[in-house]
Amino acid sequence: MHNTSLKSIAIKGIIWSVVDKFAVQFGQFIVGIVLARILLPEDFGLIGMLAIFIALSQTFIESGLGTGLIQRQDRSEIDFSTLFVFNLVVSSFFYLVLFFSAPFISSFFEQRQLTDLARILGLILFLNAFAIVQRTKLTIAIDFKSIAKSNVIGMITGGLCGVIAAINGYGVWALVIQMLIGSFASSVSLWLLSNWTPSIAFSKKSFKSLFGYGSKLLMAGLYAQALNNVYNICLGKLYPTATLGYYTRAKSFADISAGTIVSVLQQATFPILTTVQHDKEKLVSIFRRMIRMSAFLIIPIMTLIALLAKPIVILLLTEKWNAVIPLLQWIVFARVFLPMSSVNLNLLNAIGRSDLYLKVDLFKLPMTVLAMVITIPLGVKAIVIGHVVTSAIFFIINAYVPGKLYGYGPINQLKDMFPIFIATMGMAFVVFVISSFMENLILQLFIGVIFGVVTYLFICWLLKLEELKEVWELFLKFKKRTLFTK
Incomplete structure (x- = not known):
């Protein structure tokens, strides 16, 4: 092709x-x-x-x-x-x-x-x-x-x-x-x-x-x-049944963004990766772009949700769900590396190495068991904090094998994400400062989202990130396709 x-x-x-x-x-x-x-x-x-x-x-x-x-x-x-x-x-x-x-x-x-x-x-x-x-x-x-x-x-x-x-x-x-x-x-x-x-x-x-x-x-x-x-x-x-309800609601909020991006990447790119599985140079090029694009989208989104968790939960779910707020603030960071981890594992499937996929997953078992033993007796908040720690470690494990096979492992992937972390930190600072001067939850949410998105995109533009250009091109293609259909 x-x-x-x-x-x-x-x-x-x-x-x-x-x-x-x-x-x-x-x-x-x-x-x-x-x-x-x-x-x-x-x-x-x-x-x-x-x-x-x-x-x-x-x-x-x-x-x-x-x-x-x-x-x-x-x-x-x-x-x-x-x-x-x-x-x-x-x-x-x-x-x-x-x-x-x-x-x-x-x-x-x-x-x-x-x-x-x-x-x-x-x-x-x-x-x-x-x-x-x-x-x-x-x-x-x-x-x-x-x-x-x-x-x-x-x-x-x-x-x-x-x-x-x-x-x-x-x-x-x-x-x-x-x-x-x-x-x-x-x-x-x-x-x-x-x-x-x-x-x-x-x-x-x-x-x-x-x-x-x-x-x-x-x-x-x-x-x-x-x-x-x-x-x-x-x-x-x-724990009481309501506690599990709070936990599942917090997970569902976090998974809306992370889960959607993972699903898009897995569904749309898996058949493409299988097509080029024997062309190492092209495979690595597509793989790297997927990692960078995943980070470009998910890191600022998760950070923004954590910063605006209070107005999001109270305005959307009402105050009877207040217990979800601290859980959501932590669990979104447990989802930050999920899309990138999924891309790494998806690559193993695309090249027919489901055996390595299984080995990588099983290698994470001791860490998971340890996190459960430590956090479950301490309560639901400790559990989600444990998720944050293990998800960061799991990303490194998931990226290790593709790194050995194609020379693009966790260190190189994190280097590619570094400018995105910088842009996200700038966004977080602006949103935190602005939100501190507002008591109205509606204003916090509306102004926080607007200033957060604008700040992030502006810093990405200053850093000349390729992903910003690619997202804009995708938007123009979709707009053109929609107009043509009409």
């Missing part, structure tokens, strides 16, 4: 992936605010208790086979059918496991509602499994426009139904309704947009080949999901 063609495809994919992730995240953010104002922290805590069981089951269903299909170059129709059959069988198995284990989950957390909640919410495993192949085929084709449409349809449909249910007094079930209907609508639209008709053909040879690659991703995925959600179990068991 020619450089100009590859660049054009990459830009188009990134544009639609950005539209997809930010539209969906913004929509979910608005819906989450509305639901948080209506429902209680305890309602979100109950769903948080079930998060690990749904996440682990979903990881088994996906199992890395879809990623394996994207990574390989000689994929066939029997590969897609094999993946489809596998998804249905595994989703059925894990739903039955969740269904019959629901009373034990309820007993463990001493929450009687969890039995029915787990059995109904578990249906989301079927809904997601039905559309994994369709999403995979669209990703291979770099057709993120269709994926964006399906995700937006699911977000709007599920969000509206969830809000209506909350207004009518359904309580925690409003959250279940939102998730189930959103997944159903998204899956149906993916079927309609992908134009792929499944069959019941299953090839042992195809499965063995795909699972050889995907099994490492499965292990890494299970490990990651367990670590991401084990705190929910500990907080749900050891």
